[in-house]
Amino acid sequence: MRYNLFLTAALLCLSPIAYGQTTSADIRKANLPSANPTNAEIFTPVPNVVTPAKTFGQAPSDAIILFDGKNLNEWESVKDQSPAKWKVSKDVLTVNKSVGDIETKRKFTSFQLHIEWKIPADITGTSQARGNSGIFLSSKYEIQVLDTYNNDNKTYTNGMAGAVYRESIPLVNPAHKAGEWNVYDIAYQAPEFNEDGTVKVPAHVTIFFNGVLVQNNTEIRGATSTTVKHVYTAHGPMPLKLQAHGDKSEPISYRNIWIRE
Numbered sequence: 311m312r313y314n315l316f317l318t319a320a321l322l323c324l325s326p327i328a329y330g331q332t333t334s335a336d337i338r339k340a341n342l343p344s345a346n347p348t349n350a351e352i353f354t355p356v357p358n359v360v361t362p363a364k365t366f367g368q369a370p371s372d373a374i375i376l377f378d379g380k381n382l383n384e385w386e387s388v389k390d391q392s393p394a395k396w397k398v399s400k401d402v403l404t405v406n407k408s409v410g411d412i413e414t415k416r417k418f419t420s421f422q423l424h425i426e427w428k429i430p431a432d433i434t435g436t437s438q439a440r441g442n443s444g445i446f447l448s449s450k451y452e453i454q455v456l457d458t459y460n461n462d463n464k465t466y467t468n469g470m471a472g473a474v475y476r477e478s479i480p481l482v483n484p485a486h487k488a489g490e491w492n493v494y495d496i497a498y499q500a501p502e503f504n505e506d507g508t509v510k511v512p513a514h515v516t517i518f519f520n521g522v523l524v525q526n527n528t529e530i531r532g533a534t535s536t537t538v539k540h541v542y543t544a545h546g547p548m549p550l551k552l553q554a555h556g557d558k559s560e561p562i563s564y565r566n567i568w569i570r571e
């Protein structure tokens with residue numbers, strides 16, 4: 311008896327069911343049409359070959375380089391579409407608060423974005439007035455940039471770095487301290503709209519913040535606003551926008567910005 315129990319347990323462990331495979335018995339029981347195993351093997355389309363960067367964080371071969379430290383050729387002023395006038399120095403782009411937001415000349419739908427940012431070491435201010443900037447996906451949905459290192463700067467948590475601004479709190483806070491570079495790797499699925507302009511599928515975003523997951527396929531509820539409920543307005547491909555926030559704290563910097571459509 312004991313032997314039989316042992317044998318049954320051993321057989322169960324070894325059976326395909328224990329490994330989650332569908333057996334011929336399962337197929338009979340569920341009345342599934344039996345299929346040739348090769349039917350599930352797909353040969354086209356063949357994924358494009360992409361050469362990854364030699365150093366993690368650098369752009370792979372199919373990325374569009376939006377800023378590599380040299381110039382702002384890919385960017386323009388939001389205000390009047392004139393050439394972007396933020397400061398470029400030593401491979402770094404620094405916000406120029408007096409000239410306002412900048413955006414890419416190119417328009418994008420869904421994408422993967424890599425962007426690095428740094429709060430200056432001499433940052434001052436509190437809450438939302440301490441190193442505030444932001445990355446606006448489709449020019450409308452803000453991923454917050456702010457000095458919230460170690461939760462020292464008290465503010466509303468859906469306004470912290472790594473938040474979908476005024477919507478979704480980051481899962482954790484992996485921010486580096488002021489003076490050190492941070493990295494966002496963002497996978498953004500743009501919203502889809504019906505012909506009458508209503509939302510068919512809302513936007514979703516996944517964010518790795520310094521390699522740590524902080525937004526996991528988070529649904530975006532609408533365009534960022536501080537004054538009204540977030541709602542969607544139908545749009546197509548849009549620029550990527552960077553925020554020149556009007557607070558008095560020292561301007562933050564960006565570097566190494568690339569995107570893959």
Ligand code: MG
Pocket residue numbers: 442443444452454455553555
């Ligand atoms: Mg902001």
